[in-house]
Amino acid sequence: MILPRGLVVSCQARADNPLHGPHFMGAMALAARDGGAVAIRANGPADIAAAKAAGLPVIGINKVFSDTWPVYITPDFAAASAIVEAGAEIVALDCTERRRAGEHPSVLIRRIREDLGAEVFADISTLDEGMKAAAWGADYVATTLSGYTEETMPKPDAPDLALIEALATRLTIPVVAEGRYNTPELVRDAFSAGAHAVVVGTMITNPREITRAFVRQGVPA
Numbered sequence: 001m002i003l004p005r006g007l008v009v010s011c012q013a014r015a016d017n018p019l020h021g022p023h024f025m026g027a028m029a030l031a032a033r034d035g036g037a038v039a040i041r042a043n044g045p046a047d048i049a050a051a052k053a054a055g056l057p058v059i060g061i062n063k064v065f066s067d068t069w070p071v072y073i074t075p076d077f078a079a080a081s082a083i084v085e086a087g088a089e090i091v092a093l094d095c096t097e098r099r100r101a102g103e104h105p106s107v108l109i110r111r112i113r114e115d116l117g118a119e120v121f122a123d124i125s126t127l128d129e130g131m132k133a134a135a136w137g138a139d140y141v142a143t144t145l146s147g148y149t150e151e152t153m154p155k156p157d158a159p160d161l162a163l164i165e166a167l168a169t170r171l172t173i174p175v176v177a178e179g180r181y182n183t184p185e186l187v188r189d190a191f192s193a194g195a196h197a198v199v200v201g202t203m204i205t206n207p208r209e210i211t212r213a214f215v216r217q218g219v220p221a
């Protein structure tokens with residue numbers, strides 16, 4: 001198992017974010033490493049290659065947005081190959097059974113493991129999806145998509161700790177907490193609920209969102 005127990009920092013910035021690009025995301029990865037992160041989650045070949053400079057395992061994703069398909073996190077084998085080539089040892093992908101441009105997740109999981117030699121990190125939104133991803137051979141199951149699929153919307157403010165507990169009591173593979181872990185207390189709660197690792201993104205690597213939260217919650221109207 002490549003992913004150690006501990007805190008994973010997700011270093012992502014979309015094109016409209018002033019911190020978009022490998023220069024900034026590579027620096028975020030170094031800062032996260034110096035702060036004690038055990039691994040980095042990063043999007044796309046350029047950011048992944050930059051994040052590798054931190055010398056930590058990288059959970060790579062390749063977001064491909066389309067008007068046709070709801071699945072955008074590493075939706076096909078070509079997207080997975082590109083990020084393994086860039087240095088990701090672990091490939092994260094949407095393992096819900098929603099419509100997608102590429103192969104069924106069961107086929108993708110097998111091919112990523114066998115043809116690319118990488119571990120597979122299954123992003124799911126429900127217990128049923130997590131059980132299926134594990135049966136298809138995923139190395140890790142993560143709650144990343146809870147709050148983002150039809151079945152789990154509208155997105156609550158709190159993270160889905162109940163899903164961590166439900167998965168951890170049924171699965172033998174590591175369960176990873178991801179999505180809305182915005183305080184150290186919530187991270188601790190996730191470990192108590194049975195998480196092997198916790199991924200934090202926005203609250204560590206997105207100063208624009210952090211600033212918005214301060215303004216929204218802290219500045220008088």
Ligand SMILES: CC(=O)N[C@H](C=O)[C@@H](O)[C@H](O)[C@H](O)COP(=O)(O)O
Nearest residue numbers: 010144148178179180181200201202
């Ligand atoms: C649903 C989706 O596309 N999640 C993405 C997955 O990579 C990222 O946008 C999130 O920032 C990441 O999961 C970490 O979560 P949070 O930023 O809440 O700590």
